[in-house]
Amino acid sequence: MVYPKGxxxxxxxxxxxxxxxxxxxxxxxVVGAWRSSGSVSLEKLSSLxxxxxxxxxxxxxxxxxxxxxxEDFLQNEYRDAEAIIIEALCxxxxxxxxxxxxxxxxxxxxxxxxxxxxxxxx
Amino acid sequence: xxIENLTTYTKNDPSSVVSISAxxxxxxxxxxxxxxxxxxxxxxxxxxxxxxxxxxSLLYSSWGNYGPCGFCWALANVVVTKNLSYEANVLYAGxxxxxxxxxxxxIVGEPYLTYDEEEExxxxxxxxxxxGNITTGVPYYLTIERNPLIGSNGVLYGRxxxxxxxxxxxxxxxxxxxxxxxxxxxxxxEGGRWQDLGSSLYSMEAYxxxxxxxxxxxxxxxxxxxxxLGVGMVGL
Numbered sequence: 001m002v003y004p005k006g007x008x009x010x011x012x013x014x015x016x017x018x019x020x021x022x023x024x025x026x027x028x029x030v031v032g033a034w035r036s037s038g039s040v041s042l043e044k045l046s047s048l049x050x051x052x053x054x055x056x057x058x059x060x061x062x063x064x065x066x067x068x069x070x071e072d073f074l075q076n077e078y079r080d081a082e083a084i085i086i087e088a089l090c091x092x093x094x095x096x097x098x099x100x101x102x103x104x105x106x107x108x109x110x111x112x113x114x115x116x117x118x119x120x121x122x
Numbered sequence: 123x124x125i126e127n128l129t130t131y132t133k134n135d136p137s138s139v140v141s142i143s144a145x146x147x148x149x150x151x152x153x154x155x156x157x158x159x160x161x162x163x164x165x166x167x168x169x170x171x172x173x174x175x176x177x178x179s180l181l182y183s184s185w186g187n188y189g190p191c192g193f194c195w196a197l198a199n200v201v202v203t204k205n206l207s208y209e210a211n212v213l214y215a216g217x218x219x220x221x222x223x224x225x226x227x228x229i230v231g232e233p234y235l236t237y238d239e240e241e242e243x244x245x246x247x248x249x250x251x252x253x254g255n256i257t258t259g260v261p262y263y264l265t266i267e268r269n270p271l272i273g274s275n276g277v278l279y280g281r282x283x284x285x286x287x288x289x290x291x292x293x294x295x296x297x298x299x300x301x302x303x304x305x306x307x308x309x310x311x312e313g314g315r316w317q318d319l320g321s322s323l324y325s326m327e328a329y330x331x332x333x334x335x336x337x338x339x340x341x342x343x344x345x346x347x348x349x350x351l352g353v354g355m356v357g358l
Contacts, residue, residue, distance in 0.1 A: 025291050032289030082294070086279070087272045090298040 001088035010095035011102065017089035024085055027052065028078055035065040052077050124337035125330050128161065128310055134203060135159045140311060147329040148194075148311045155189050155322050158204040158314025162307050165335070170197050170305035174268050177332040178310075179286070181261040182217055185226050186322035189315065191217035194328035195266060196309035206312045210235040210246060211303050214312070215266055215280055217326060218252065227252040228262060230280035234300040249300060253282045253293040263288055268299070275299040286330075308333055 007016045027048050034040035040061050045053065055077050059069050096102065127145045137157040143149045148161055180194045193216030196206055206212055210233055218229040231250030238245055256262060263283040270276035280295030281288075310331050 021294060025294065028291050029289070032287075032291065036285070036287055036289045082279075083269060083272060086269075086277055086294075086296055089296060090273055090277060093298070 001084055010099045014092040014096050017092050020085045035070045038064040123334045125332050127338050131161050131163045133161050150192055150326045152323045156315045161311040162309040167306050168304040172270050176266045179261055179263050179330045181327045182258050183325045185219040186324040188221045191324040192313035192326055196312050197305035198307045204314050211301055225254050226256050227254045230295045230297050232297055232299055251295045251297050253295055270302050273298050275302040
């Protein structure tokens with residue numbers, strides 16, 4: 001995962017990874033709508049990652065994405081992109097958990113003042 | 123590959139809340155939170171190893187109050203008669219009602235053990251993530267995938283979709299795993315807690331479980347187009 005300038009702290013990276021995951025989901029659903037509804041606008045197509053556009057370039061935008069093209073997309077382009085983001089997200093989540101700078105700012109009395117914390121129901 | 127034939131699974135249901143209403147459908151009706159039940163199959167030692175992709179659909183018609191509402195999928199190396207989530211090295215997915223925020227969730231988890239060197243004892247922890255605010259009467263379509271190539275022990279994804287074709291992705295649940303265990307048993311339904319949580323009842327349907335195995339005579343997927351088609355559901 002390549003982070004933009006300005007994304008420097010563990011918290012920044014975690015927030016960026018979650019945002020990237022949301023963007024990935026939206027892009028997935030553009031292709032999913034193409035598969036299910038039978039067409040995709042050029043505007044929406046151009047919003048997809050360039051690699052996805054290349055991989056899907058032989059499909060007609062006026063016809064439903066074929067089952068093979070859809071399965072190939074899920075198994076390759078989507079899965080690869082998802083793995084990149086999720087690996088970065090897991091790393092960032094660990095970084096945040098272990099971040100002593102953040103932990104040192106926690107005042108439990110203040111954090112718990114609004115309402116009692118529920119016990120873990122598991 | 124193929125939808126599992128749930129009539130070939132072993133059912134343990136002392137509270138009589140579970141019915142296998144079709145070869146592909148398990149209905150849990152008016153179950154107390156402490157009602158233990160299991161519907162499982164022995165697939166053989168190490169059957170679920172490395173990377174896998176499983177699919178299952180889930181529909182709740184009521185949650186009751188507080189706590190877990192039954193699992194629709196789990197992998198384990200043990201057969202339990204109560205509370206699979208208290209075992210270590212188990213993977214599970216199912217519903218959870220969080221009464222502190224009045225939100226219902228699809229939760230994916232991995233109970234695991236950590237060693238406390240000061241106390242010189244093992245403690246159970248649960249590693250989990252969820253998709254929140256799901257709605258009763260609405261089916262959700264899960265794809266649960268283990269990717270063993272990420273991190274030390276792999277990551278379990280729980281992709282939640284709103285349609286059976288899985289073209290509309292609602293959320294991806296992410297659990298970084300503490301062990302890359304090979305599993306033997308698949309649970310198609312599991313419920314029950316140690317605590318007596320009173321008469322809080324829930325009802326759910328788990329159906330169209332596909333664990334990537336070849337067909338063994340199960341019926342095909344059943345279309346669910348809305349809450350009125352829930353089989354055997356009794357609202358509270």
